[in-house]
Amino acid sequence: MDLTVGANPFFWDLETTRGFYEKLAKAPVARVVIGELVCSKRLPFVANAFPEAVETMMAAGKDVALTTLALVTLKRERKQTADLFDAGVTVEINDLSALQHLPDGQGFWVGPLVNVYNEGTLRWLADKGAQRICLPPELPIDSVQRLAEVGRESGVAIEVWGHGRAPLAISARCYHARLHDRIKDNCQFVCGEDPDGRDVDTLDAQKFLVANGVQTLSHATMSMARQFDLLRDVGVSALRLSPQSRHFGEICEGYARVLDGREDKDAFAKALLALVPDGALADGFLTGECGADWSGAA
Template structure:
């Protein structure tokens, strides 16, 4: 297995965006997907930084793809999506609108926001030109194994969500704006204050979700530390790491060491705790009763889920 860095889900300043992507050039990852996934209103703030980031990453030997938006409704969003096809890079389709603009036979990647649940869908996407598919995070390990086999059969690399807050939902409504009593068109970019999303707790104060503009994420960071062997066994080709504001370079190195067999899961979890002591982890979509579950919590000395 190798490593893919997914598109940044949050709204960072242009300078921070540039510095982050420049830093990935020296990270032990194989490919990077960049661009705006969540909200088209953010794109103008860093759009002119994209060519330089691409040049730096390509020069460092990384494969690079551009993501489409996850939900395309407006005319300018359709235009931006159509323009992706002309950028000369692989497009990662995260809304099928992007596929409508790719000439038949053009190779493309498929992101985790596209519903790929079965062999028939993989076969159809492969015929249409898909070469790489990151599966939706909610799939259980048994399905992942079936789909990895189908991917191998059709020459499509299969990726699984390896690390980071899980993208659980996307809406036409901006929750950051709504919280501040504003509409989406007049949002005043409230999401910029929360570089990893805004924590959403239950009425009992239990950490549960995170708000990121029109997107809703899990509070917990998905973490494949305990799943690496099972995923390799299933035939998965890559793990996807989703950017976060703290310690991301260390996270990339840890997953690299974990894949190389140089770091055990417990030690890795301990080190993740050093980056952010409050970071909750989950891997329940793969092997638990529900997405929020964490297999580490079943070990006697580990932190309970809602500690």
């Protein structure tokens, strides 16, 4: 089992984005997904960083894929999606409409925003040319085990969401803009003010969700820090780490040390609490009663 870094879901400026990938080149991860996942309006501000990031990652010996948008709705977004397949780099599908642009015989990856919940869907994607599939984060361990078995039968590597605020929903409406009394077409890119998303509380002032532009994320950072052995035993090939604005290199190092047996998983899980936004972790989708549960709470 090794590590994959997923596409950055947040809106950071160009220099921050460049710096992130320069540092990531030194991290002990096997592969990296690059590109704009959430909102095409952000793309012109950071697009120049992506070709550089691809070259930097490849020079560092990492496998690279370019992500599609999670929700393709406009003509220009369809064209941007089609252009990805001409870039000479593997494409990760996060919207199934992208498959209409897939050249015959070209392999691809599948990201966690595609609902791969059952064997039939996995086999269908494998027949289309899927090489890797990151499962949605809300699956329990029994489902992960069955899909990992089908993945082995189909020659598809199965990943599990290993770290990061979980992607729960994507919408055509922008929650971030509405929170600031702005319309989506005049959002003024307010999501850039919250580099790890903006907290959404319940009426009882309890931390609940995180708004990230048109995307809804979990408030707690999902982490499989205490589930390495279980996931390895059921045949998962990689953990997916989702970027955050601070301490990400340190986090990648920690996961790699635990995977290699150089650090105790419980000690790492405890240290991780100080490295994630708001110090909240969860792994309940896998083995708990609800998704927000954390197995290390005791």
